[in-house]
Amino acid sequence: MKITLSVIKADVGSVGGHETPSKELVIAIENHVKTEGKRLLIDYKIFHTGDDTAILMTHTQGVDSQDIHKLAWDAFVAGTAVAKEQGLYGAGQDLLKDAFSGNVRGMGPGSCEMEFEERPAEPFILFAADKTDPGAFNYPLYRGFADPFHNAGLLLSSDIAKGFEFTVMDVNYTEGDRIIKLNVPEEAYDLAVLLRDPEHYVIESIKSRDTGEQAAAVSTSRLHNIAGKYTGKDDPVALVRSQKQFPSTGEILSPYATAHYVVGDNRGSHVVALMPCKLGAMISFFDGPAIVTAAGICVHNGKFTEAIDLFEQPFWDMIRMKASEKTYAIREQGFFGAAMAPMEELEYTGVVERIAQLDKKFSLRKKS
Ligand code: 13P
Ligand code: 13P
Ligand code: MG
Ligand code: MG
Secondary structure, X not given: OEEEEEEEEEOOOEEOOOOEOXXXXXXXXXXXXXXXXOOOOOEEEEEEEOOEEEEEEEEOOOOOOHHXXXXXXXXXXXXXXXXXXXXXXXXXXXXXXXXXXXXXXXXOOEEEEEEEEXXXXXXXXXXXXXXXXXXXXXXXXXXXXXXXXXXXXXXXXXXXOOOEEEEEEEOOOOOOOOEEEEEEOOOHHHHHHHHOOXXXXXEEXXXXXXXXXXXXXXXXXXHHHHHOOOOOOOOOEEEEEOOOOOOOHHHHXXXXXXXXXXXXXXXXXXXXXXXXXXXXXXXXXXXXXXXXXXXXXXXXXXXXXXOEEOOOOOHHHHHHHHHHHHHHHHHOOOOOHHHEOOHHHHOOOOHHHHHHHHHHHOOOOOOO
């Protein structure tokens, strides 16, 4: 059966500061999807990671369906109403436009979708990250799909030996979708040179070169490009299919053991280690650390199994400690140098005005 897997996520309010949505808010989103999505959806599941709520859906409307996007938008509007009633912080934060117009892309919510013919067994992972940007997935996707240190299948399995095609988006270009397609292994170094700048170049999707089937989709929206100022971090989602012609689930998870450094955390402006967390995890230390959750699911005829919590397994306790240590190590440096986001990211914050003011006070010392 050909199905579409869509995930659309937004932050429409949270308890404390930017920590976690209230139970009532999540219920309001779910109730909307349940009642209004009856005709449209085959199945759905609701997740939350930090202060973001994700709606995972299966249907047969294809990607970029106006009806599906409107369903999610309206669910977030319903969530916003509850957030306002409860006085939650940042009510409606990610709904950057007043009215829905065709597609959530460019309107605030993050989304990624894949349409495919289901395999007899169809395992996939929903990743959701909070307090970081979509480039946070560059490192683990590159290593999980292109590096035999993590993806032993590249050496051991003839199903994936031909490698993968990566589509990378220039997220600084705002006039349209500026993309490049690169094949690994041949163009692995070209791909690496782009992916090392995750605030500029972001993996949008990955395909099997063996079968042409899509393996991964990542949300690529950068909120500051939509709003023109800092309105919160993009907090990306990704869908990754696993096994057989794709890397195994364990190979896709393996790079997260690095707890790699990402931009985000407090005010979206710092560098911290990405911590793999349990589903529904909240935010605390320094409005962070940046977190990522992973739900493992199988889908058959569009119906989901239960979601298993892939970072709940005891191995990840050690990685959470490591992520805390790495985060604390750089946090001790405060805002100096590498501890804070690169200047291009800070351009959407008050730092720019302050520097502009100070700039006027600079003078050239007269040569004696
Ligand atoms: P099983 O033998 O348990 O199916 O595992 C195969 C595999 O490739 C795991 O990476
Ligand atoms: P969110 O993007 O998750 O709302 O976080 C915003 C922020 O500035 C936290 O300090
Ligand atoms: Mg928030
Ligand atoms: Mg968030």
